[in-house]
Amino acid sequence: MGRVSRVLFVCSAALLAGCSFSEPPEFRSNTEGFEPDEITPAQREEIAFPLKKLFGTPDEPAVPDGVGLDLALLQMAAGPIRSDIEGNPSGVYRQHCVACHGISGDGTGPCAEMLNPYPRDFRRGVFKYTSTYASSATQGKPVWEDLDRILRRGMPGTSMPSFETLSDREIGALIEYVKYLSVRGQTEAQLVDYVVRAGQRRLEMDLVLDEVDFFAGHWTRAAKSLVDPAEAERHAPAIDTAEQLAASIDRGYELYLSENARCYTCHGPNGEGDGEQAGLSADGEPSVLYDDWNKAKKGATPEETRKRAARFRLPIQPLRPRDFTTATFRGGGEPIDIYWRIHVGIQGTPMPASGTAGTTPGVLAPEQIWDVVNYVRSRARW
Amino acid sequence: MKRRLSRRRFVARTAVAAGAVAAGLHLPAMVSAAAEGWGDLTGRFLYDGTPPERRKLTVDKDIECCGKFDIRDESLMVGPDGGLANVFVYVRSRGVEICPELEASVEKDVLLDNRDCIFIPHCMTIWYEKQQYYVVNSDPVAQNVAFTPLGDVPVNKIIPVGGEFRHQFGRKQTLPVKVACNYHPWESAYVLPLDHPYAAVSAADGTFTIPKLPAGDLEFQVWHEKIGYLDTPQWTGGRFEMTIQPGTNDLGTVKIDPAWLVES
Numbered sequence: 001m002g003r004v005s006r007v008l009f010v011c012s013a014a015l016l017a018g019c020s021f022s023e024p025p026e027f028r029s030n031t032e033g034f035e036p037d038e039i040t041p042a043q044r045e046e047i048a049f050p051l052k053k054l055f056g057t058p059d060e061p062a063v064p065d066g067v068g069l070d071l072a073l074l075q076m077a078a079g080p081i082r083s084d085i086e087g088n089p090s091g092v093y094r095q096h097c098v099a100c101h102g103i104s105g106d107g108t109g110p111c112a113e114m115l116n117p118y119p120r121d122f123r124r125g126v127f128k129y130t131s132t133y134a135s136s137a138t139q140g141k142p143v144w145e146d147l148d149r150i151l152r153r154g155m156p157g158t159s160m161p162s163f164e165t166l167s168d169r170e171i172g173a174l175i176e177y178v179k180y181l182s183v184r185g186q187t188e189a190q191l192v193d194y195v196v197r198a199g200q201r202r203l204e205m206d207l208v209l210d211e212v213d214f215f216a217g218h219w220t221r222a223a224k225s226l227v228d229p230a231e232a233e234r235h236a237p238a239i240d241t242a243e244q245l246a247a248s249i250d251r252g253y254e255l256y257l258s259e260n261a262r263c264y265t266c267h268g269p270n271g272e273g274d275g276e277q278a279g280l281s282a283d284g285e286p287s288v289l290y291d292d293w294n295k296a297k298k299g300a301t302p303e304e305t306r307k308r309a310a311r312f313r314l315p316i317q318p319l320r321p322r323d324f325t326t327a328t329f330r331g332g333g334e335p336i337d338i339y340w341r342i343h344v345g346i347q348g349t350p351m352p353a354s355g356t357a358g359t360t361p362g363v364l365a366p367e368q369i370w371d372v373v374n375y376v377r378s379r380a381r382w
Numbered sequence: 383m384k385r386r387l388s389r390r391r392f393v394a395r396t397a398v399a400a401g402a403v404a405a406g407l408h409l410p411a412m413v414s415a416a417a418e419g420w421g422d423l424t425g426r427f428l429y430d431g432t433p434p435e436r437r438k439l440t441v442d443k444d445i446e447c448c449g450k451f452d453i454r455d456e457s458l459m460v461g462p463d464g465g466l467a468n469v470f471v472y473v474r475s476r477g478v479e480i481c482p483e484l485e486a487s488v489e490k491d492v493l494l495d496n497r498d499c500i501f502i503p504h505c506m507t508i509w510y511e512k513q514q515y516y517v518v519n520s521d522p523v524a525q526n527v528a529f530t531p532l533g534d535v536p537v538n539k540i541i542p543v544g545g546e547f548r549h550q551f552g553r554k555q556t557l558p559v560k561v562a563c564n565y566h567p568w569e570s571a572y573v574l575p576l577d578h579p580y581a582a583v584s585a586a587d588g589t590f591t592i593p594k595l596p597a598g599d600l601e602f603q604v605w606h607e608k609i610g611y612l613d614t615p616q617w618t619g620g621r622f623e624m625t626i627q628p629g630t631n632d633l634g635t636v637k638i639d640p641a642w643l644v645e646s
Contacts (some may be wrong), residue, residue, distance in 0.1 A: 126536070136552045139535045190533050197556040198474075199619060214533070259524050260542040265443070265565060276443055277564070289564075292530055300457070307645075345538055350564040352526060352538045360547065363540050 024059045027051070028104045030123055030188050032312045033296055039196055046201070047191045050208040055184045058094075058103050064209065067183060067216040070176050076169070077177035092170050093177045096163060105181030107293070108313045115159045117330075118314055121293055122178055123185025125215060126348040128291075129155075129331030132225040133344040133357040140347050141222040147175045149332065157328040179219055186215040227343050227355065229336050235366035236335075245374065252368075252375030260363045261354060263372070266321035271379040273323035277350075288318040292348040319349060327380035338373045418597040419628030420481045426633075427469045427588040431640040433460035439568035441499070447523045448499035453568060456504045457608050458643065465588025466638055468505040469612065470558060470574055472581035473595070474603040474621060481594040484579050491516035491548070494561070494571060496525040496541065501561060501571035505607070507581035508573060510551035515573065518546040526564045531555055531575065538564070551575035558605060572607060595626045608643040 029048060031039050056062035061074040081091035089095070094103075100119035102109040107121035120127070127142045129150060134140030151171050154162035163171060190211045194200045239245045256263040256271075266289070268274040277289060290298055297309040297316040309316045322329065331337050331346075342364070343355030355362040355369055364372070436454035459467040492513050495502045497520040508515060519525045519541040528538040534552045541547065558572035574581065582590040604612040604620040611620030624631065 134535050134537070136535045136550065186533060193532055193556050199621075211533075260540065262524055262540070262565065277567075292536075300455075347536060347538075348530075350528065350538070352528070352540050352564065354540065363542055 024057065025103045027055075027058060027184075028102070028106060028108075030104075030106070030185065030192060033308070034196065034311060043195050046195050046203055047188065050203055050205060051184065051188055051191070053205075054187075054208065054212060055180070061177075061180060063180070064212050064216075066213060068220050069180055069183075069216075073169075073173040073176040074180055076173040089170060092166070092173050096166070097174065100159065105178065105185060106313075111159075113314055116317060117158055117291075117319075118293070118317055119160070121185075122181040123189065124293065124348070125182045125186040125218075126292060128346045128348055129337075129341070130344060130347065131227050131229065131340045132222055133227060133353055133355070134347060135225045135358055137218070138221050138225040139218045140225065140344070141218045143222045143226055144175060147178060151175065153332060155330045156333065157326070157330050183212065183215045183219065187211050225358070227340060229339075232336065232339055232343070232366055232369075236370045237367060239374070248371045248374040249378045252371035252373070252378075255364065255368050255372050256375055261372070266350065267324070268321075271324035271376065273321045275321060277321070289321065289350050290316070291319050294319070321351075324376050324379035325381040327377075327382065333377075335370075335373050335377065338376055339369055342369050342372055420483075420594040421597050421626040421628050421631050423471075423592045423595055423602075423624065423626065423631045423633060425471070425590055426635045427466040427584050427590075428464045428635050428637050429460040429466040429588075429640065430464070430637040433458055433640075441566075441568055443566055444499070444523045447521065448566065451498050451500075453500060456500075456570070459504075459586070461586045461588060463587065465584070465586060466606075467584055467586045467588060468572075468607065469584040469588075469590070470505065470507065470572075470581065470603075470605040471584070471590055471592065472507065472574065472576060472603055472605075473578060473592075474601045475599075478578055478580060478600065479596040480578055480580075481596070484594050485512070488512050488579060490514060493518060494527070494573070496521050496527070496563070496569075499523075499566055499569065501563070501569055503571070503583070505558070505572045505583045506574070507583060508551065508575050509577070509579045510554060510575035511577060512579075515549040515551065516546065517541065517549065519543060524565065526566075527561060528564050529559050529561045529573070531559045534575075557610070558607070574605075595631075597626050597628050599623060599625050606643060609645060612638070612642065614638075614642050 029044055031044070054062060054064040059079045061071070061078045063069045063071050063074065076090050077093040079091045079094070081095045083089045098109050099111045100109045100115065101107055101122070102112070105122035107119040109119065112119050125139070125141070127146065130140060130142040130146050132138060132140055132143055132146070148171060150160070151163045151174060154160050163174070187208065191203060191208065194203060194207070237244070237248050239248060255261055264275055266275040266277040294316050297305065297312050299305040299308045305316065327333060329337060331341055341351070343353065343362070345351050345353035353362060354364040355366065436456070436458070439453045439455055441448050441451070441453050456468070461467065488509060490513060492506060492508045492515055494506070494515060494517045496518065499521060517527050522543060524543060525541045526539065527541060530536040531551065532555060537549055539547055553575070554577045555575050558574040561571040561573060563569040580592050580595055582592045584590040601621055601623050604617060604622070606612050613620050616622065624633070
């Protein structure tokens with residue numbers, strides 16, 4: 001070998017030796033809420049095995065039969081960040097989402113601890129800003145448009161940015177991957193329940209498949225619980241004059257203060273998010289609200305909360321009722337967005353549903369909800 | 383959407399067929415409780431010590447209405463004679479045969495009342511396929527009922543004054559579900575949806591009865607909100623086994639050491 005080529009050979013060998021290819025990422029087991037020693041390695045393996053078989057890995061996703069997810073889209077979202085010779089991207093989830101939402105969609109990516117609110121943990125299968133109400137057939141799963149809306153607009157008042165600049169196909173891939181992480185996550189939570197809480201030693205694959213089918217079915221049927229925007233808009237009062245708007249706002253405020261809706265109890269007497277539920281309680285302690293992800297960290301006493309919260313990755317984070325004067329609405333500030341928040345509530349939070357859910361009447365009729373929408377929007381202080 | 387016949391159901395159907403063949407061949411058949419009878423399980427939980435005074439809860443919402451009640455923590459209710467209330471006892475064995483009399487006589491509604499600014503009863507069980515959770519507001523203020531059973535539809539409903547609603551649970555739960563009120567944060571209750579009626583919550587005097595269990599070996603689970611599974615030296619993980627005979631089966635008085643109800 002010539003001298004130059006020998007030098008090159010040695011240099012490249014040295015470089016390659018230092019260039020250790022890292023292990024492909026694995027999904028993190030969902031053992032939050034448990035003490036580390038509460039779950040044995042055998043139990044972890046019992047849970048992880050069927051999940052890996054059915055759902056694959058972050059690099060190589062799989063779709064169980066009958067789940068109705070598009071594998072091609074999942075493959076586009078999954079895996080390392082790369083693109084083909086024509087520039088078609090892959091690894092889109094890793095490129096755009098992992099920093100906050102984490103490789104497992106558990107909302108504990110590296111940036112998460114700095115953020116308020118925390119990024120969504122998809123594994124609970126709960127989505128806050130939906131146009132669908134919670135029914136047993138759908139369990140309030142969002143429709144495709146709800147996720148598309150969030151991705152395209154982002155969430156004002158949070159660190160969730162807009163991904164409008166991505167192609168339609170990339171956005172479609174991300175929506176599909178979020179659904180995948182959610183179905184996988186809810187399945188895993190059930191398996192943890194069977195193995196760790198109920199003490200089952202073996203998980204039959206049919207049991208796992210039943211659970212997968214169960215959770216996937218909600219997504220498939222999500223549109224059944226849709227609060228159709230066109231239908232809702234038909235009930236909006238005519239607002240052609242300033243007087244009509246003022247009258248609607250007045251009606252809305254009356255409903256806001258009414259005993260059946262009780263909006264003021266959290267959102268305050270003037271919509272500033274300072275209701276008694278969110279302020280100081282009679283004994284001077286801050287009266288705090290939590291979303292479901294953080295409620296799991298809460299105990300009956302501060303000592304208990306400390307112990308419980310230590311079993312989770314991120315510290316407990318309280319939830320504030322929206323201050324309408326900021327005119328910043330996480331689910332969007334269009335009238336229909338606010339209509340949906342009132343009608344179906346915000347899943348995973350104390351914000352209840354006030355509108356009709358299928359055949360079950362709500363406390364507010366559609367016309368009344370529009371009046372409240374107008375009141376809420378009227379509170380904006382630019 | 384057509385479901386493919388799952389392997390589990392295929393196996394189950396084959397087993398029934400095999401059982402029929404076995405019976406015809408006079409081979410040992412699977413235990414049939416209908417042939418052997420039904421038995422009741424009774425017992426009593428005794429708190430073996432002096433319970434701490436029940437903490438007064440912070441009632442700072444709707445004070446005009448709720449402030450007049452002496453609302454105290456319900457997480458450890460011990461009767462004057464030491465009976466430990468609100469202990470859940472339920473059959474853990476899967477696929478238990480259910481007494482046809484129970485099926486016929488089961489109450490369709492299981493009531494959760496919002497009354498005097500608390501939930502009544504504090505603890506209950508529900509046979510989710512046959513019974514509905516019937517939630518009523520008997521208070522002069524609007525109430526809210528919110529709970530999130532694992533893998534089941536979440537509920538967060540406003541109940542106006544004089545209002546009510548019925549809820550059907552969609553699946554059984556491993557642990558009792560905590561029920562809260564978003565308007566009145568001190569309120570709490572527990573409901574355990576199961577796929578059979580063989581469950582009880584101990585009364586104020588600590589006693590409980592589970593009627594018409596299928597005779598045979600059964601495994602029971604015991605749970606209390608203070609500690610979760612009631613792990614004792616005799617009951618690992620809060621579980622005990624019992625051979626139920628037709629007639630009465632008495633677990634007797636079970637003495638609960640106060641230390642067992644404290645998380646270490």
